[in-house]
Amino acid sequence: MRSQTRRFVDDEVVPHADAWERSGSVPREVLRRMGSIGFFGLRVPEEYGGVGMGPLASCVFAEELGRSTFGGFTATVIVHTDLAMPYLRIFGSDDQKRRWLPGLISGEIISAIAVTEPDAGSDVAAIRTAARRDGDGFVIEGSKLYITNGVHGDLVFVAARTDPEVKSSRGISIFAVPRDTDGLTVSRALDKLGWRSSDTAELSFQDCWVPEDHLIGERDGGFYHVMHNFQNERLVLGAAAIGEAAKAIELTLEYVRGRRAFGEPLWSKQAVRQRLAMRLAEVDAGRQLLYHAAWLQEQGEDAVREVSEVKAYVGELVNRVLYDCVQFHGGMGYMAESPIERMFRDARIHSIGGGATEVMLEEIAKRM
Numbered sequence: 001m002r003s004q005t006r007r008f009v010d011d012e013v014v015p016h017a018d019a020w021e022r023s024g025s026v027p028r029e030v031l032r033r034m035g036s037i038g039f040f041g042l043r044v045p046e047e048y049g050g051v052g053m054g055p056l057a058s059c060v061f062a063e064e065l066g067r068s069t070f071g072g073f074t075a076t077v078i079v080h081t082d083l084a085m086p087y088l089r090i091f092g093s094d095d096q097k098r099r100w101l102p103g104l105i106s107g108e109i110i111s112a113i114a115v116t117e118p119d120a121g122s123d124v125a126a127i128r129t130a131a132r133r134d135g136d137g138f139v140i141e142g143s144k145l146y147i148t149n150g151v152h153g154d155l156v157f158v159a160a161r162t163d164p165e166v167k168s169s170r171g172i173s174i175f176a177v178p179r180d181t182d183g184l185t186v187s188r189a190l191d192k193l194g195w196r197s198s199d200t201a202e203l204s205f206q207d208c209w210v211p212e213d214h215l216i217g218e219r220d221g222g223f224y225h226v227m228h229n230f231q232n233e234r235l236v237l238g239a240a241a242i243g244e245a246a247k248a249i250e251l252t253l254e255y256v257r258g259r260r261a262f263g264e265p266l267w268s269k270q271a272v273r274q275r276l277a278m279r280l281a282e283v284d285a286g287r288q289l290l291y292h293a294a295w296l297q298e299q300g301e302d303a304v305r306e307v308s309e310v311k312a313y314v315g316e317l318v319n320r321v322l323y324d325c326v327q328f329h330g331g332m333g334y335m336a337e338s339p340i341e342r343m344f345r346d347a348r349i350h351s352i353g354g355g356a357t358e359v360m361l362e363e364i365a366k367r368m
């Protein structure tokens with residue numbers, strides 16, 4: 001699976017992805033092609049048309065996508081396969097799975113997950129988007145911010161408050177909302193520092209009615225579904241970051257071996273090669289922590305501490321690595337024509353999105 005993903009990335013992503021960075025999204029033909037190869041069904045049980053693999057497979061997949069050097073492409077794909085789709089795969093009813101999974105696996109339907117709001121990011125329990133009972137369905141009102149695949153995606157899993165009486169974490173539910181549902185609009189396509197080939201939206205829900213059978217999982221149990229899925233999300237984001245960091249070191253090694261200064265290759269400078277050696281050691285350590293946490297998850301063990309360690313450690317590490325890689329590329333590292341420049345910008349989100357470093361450290365500290 002690793003070599004198949006790497007071949008796809010080398011042949012069908014890297015030669016074209018500069019254009020996607022400029023257009024701001026990954027073409028649907030590319031996503032359909034990934035679906036046809038089977039990449040989107042890695043975690044889906046065989047009875048629903050997938051191959052039924054576990055968290056380690058998701059990590060290897062994300063790591064290889066990360067090596068593409070195009071974080072926006074990686075985000076587009078893993079948000080679909082590992083951040084959004086699990087809501088249906090894990091908590092959906094048999095009917096819901098049969099309705100949506102085939103399209104999600106083939107790439108005909110691209111999914112998004114909408115939890116974050118203008119006034120609630122790290123603090124998920126503070127969301128205010130509401131879903132009020134209306135006949136045999138629910139009316140959703142509110143707005144969601146920074147939603148990956150929110151502009152071009154087709155099915156959005158939305159966290160909304162179904163019980164206004166109870167405070168914080170209780171009273172939240174998840175709804176599957178097709179993008180063409182009346183009342184769901186993209187209020188803004190957001191411009192951003194990195195991940196430029198990934199589309200990011202602000203979504204508005206006004207009088208947005210969905211039938212009862214679009215409720216995913218337990219009514220009022222949505223907060224716990226989000227917390228459950230965060231574990232896979234954080235692992236997979238960590239895996240992408242490991243792929244990016246490892247590839248950045250390889251690119252920098254190639255550069256410093258060829259680039260001469262003061263009569264010799266930069267690689268001859270002990271300060272340069274020792275710094276890169278230390279970063280490589282850290283990336284190798286981070287990868288083993290990642291695989292260990294994924295393996296624990298695969299065994300069904302509680303791995304919240306280890307997963308939080310992965311997200312905290314690797315989210316910071318990839319930024320340290322890219323800082324040094326830009327440094328050793330000199331002026332070239334600052335030029336848009338160099339992949340390192342893009343990777344440096346793309347890396348910044350890893351210590352913020354899907355659980356900021358400080359939030360992860362609190363999760364670890366609670367378990368110390």
Ligand SMILES: Cc1cc2nc3c(=O)[nH]c(=O)nc-3n(C[C@H](O)[C@H](O)[C@H](O)COP(=O)(O)OP(=O)(O)OC[C@H]3O[C@@H](n4cnc5c(N)ncnc54)[C@H](O)[C@@H]3O)c2cc1C
Pocket residue numbers: 079112113114115116120121122123145146147148149192195200349351352353354355356357358359362
């Ligand atoms: C490009 C991009 C794509 C995204 N995609 C999605 C998506 O598809 N779906 C979705 O729902 N969300 C998405 N997000 C949202 C993302 O998960 C949030 O930005 C993230 O959870 C942080 O929330 P916030 O931005 O509201 O920051 P805040 O919660 O306001 O926090 C700001 C900063 O304060 C610090 N901080 C926060 N809490 C603590 C604490 N307890 N202790 C100490 N310091 C703390 C951290 O440094 C944090 O970065 C995306 C964001 C970006 C930028």
